[in-house]
Amino acid sequence: MGKVEIKKSLKTSDYREAQLRGRIERVKIDAEWETLRRQLSPAVVSELSEREAWQLAARWFVDFEKRNAEKSDRWTSLEDAERELAALSTPENIATASYQEAEHMLAKDGLRLVPGSHSWTRLNGFIRDGLIEAARRDIARSFPLVALPTDPQFAGLTASTKLQPVAKITVKKLIAHVRSDTTRSPMSKKTTLKRTAQWQAITEFFGADTDVAQIGRPRIREFIDLLQKLPSNATKHFPDATIFEAVQLAADKKLPVLATETANDYLRTLGSLFRAAVREEWLTKDPSDGLLIQAKTKVAAKDKRLPFSYDDLKAIFSAPLYTGCKDDEAGYNVEGTKIVRRGRFWAPLMALYTGMRLNEVPIDAR
Structure with a gap:
């Protein structure tokens, strides 16, 4: 905005009205700043189709060729030129060069791709091929009689090519x-x-x-x-x-x-x-797919339960059924010497360790 401060007339002499209007104006100014902040941040492109990546790469290649064509220095030694091309073609060097060119191009367009993503790899591949093709053309400009292989995907793209703007x-x-x-x-x-x-x-x-x-x-x-x-x-x-x-x-x-x-x-x-x-083929996919706010699950009053406390559990599992009872019939709650591991014994334990309700415990265990 180019301003250190913003002055606004509230157009009222009433103090209370001025307070209200001042609050509204502050909110509006905050909204303006938010808009400007969004404009300063590069837009994150979630995905580029092959056509979109190629359009960006083709535009970059034409611009790169313009820069090469404007260079005043030319190769004087074919051997040096071929050595330079071989050095550029090594995996490490071409990866570094293509990365730098891709970052520069995306920043210039106010875009940002996640390095290593499918879209980044696709775009970077085009630029990598373009750098090799541009280096070969640079040699050809210095040594017109030398025949070098050309990349057909860049045929027709030169420094003077007029590309249609990418439709948006x-x-x-x-x-x-x-x-x-x-x-x-x-x-x-x-x-x-x-x-x-x-x-x-x-x-x-x-x-x-x-x-x-x-x-x-x-x-x-x-x-x-x-x-x-x-x-x-x-x-x-x-x-x-x-x-x-x-x-x-x-x-x-x-x-x-x-x-x-x-x-x-x-x-x-x-x-x-x-x-x-x-x-309409303006996008390759819906970026909002699957993004919905999850509603908080409401629990009916009749289903609400308080958890067992430590003392509750101690009381349950200190009963004669677990410490020793008379028998597994009417005497299961009478102190004795028998611990009978049948349904009545296992059901509470299964509920404790699995979270099942009593009516969810298998019948054989009840």
Whole structure:
């Protein structure tokens, strides 16, 4: 933003009103900072298809060729050039060079892949091949009469090649596509209002101009965290607030948050957007697949039980049945010398060590 401080007029002379408006303005400014922080952080791309990886690699190769073509120095010794090519081609050197080029290219585009992932390996492989091809072309420029093998996958790519920009679909465009898709079942008025509110929340959180291909599971988990703090009926409580502002204001007022099922409905709507992008081949898969908030299991009052204490267990297993009883019939609770290891003896032990209820213990042991 380029500012050290931000000045806002609250447009009121009333002290209490100024306090309220000041709080709202602070929340709005915090939301602006949050947006800027997200923009500064590289987007984590969960997966690249082979086509997407190749598009990135092809664009990198053309740029790399431009840099090579601009170099003023040329090889004067073919032997030195071939030695340099051989050195570059060693596994250790080519791995280092391709890693550095891939990192530089991704950083330039504001992207980040996890090194070692399938997508990283795929992209790195293209760049590794491109470095070898570029080195051969560099030799050919210095020694035009020398015939060197070329890599057919880079045929047609030169410093002057004009590549079409990689097509992307933004959050805003994807929602507009889904909204206008005539192949979908029409929504009722009530559903339309609900979806519109959900789409608005999704747009505010992820950013209208964000490429959906750059939205990965870590970012979706952050959305889940926010949903669990979002108040119910947020648009009614705070009609002019963003979801970030609504969360902060609701926390100040200690308002109840969304029910788990309602929050999950937001996630299902997000998933439906991703699946629409998959159908249109803008994405290779739905990054939100399987991400839902797990509801806390409620235990009915009749099923609630207090655990046995140490004294309880001591009393149970100090009974004559375990220390010595008269017999295993009517005298099982009368002190004696017999320890009869039959059903009555084993059932409590099985329940203790397995957690089974008494009616779950096998009949033969009861």
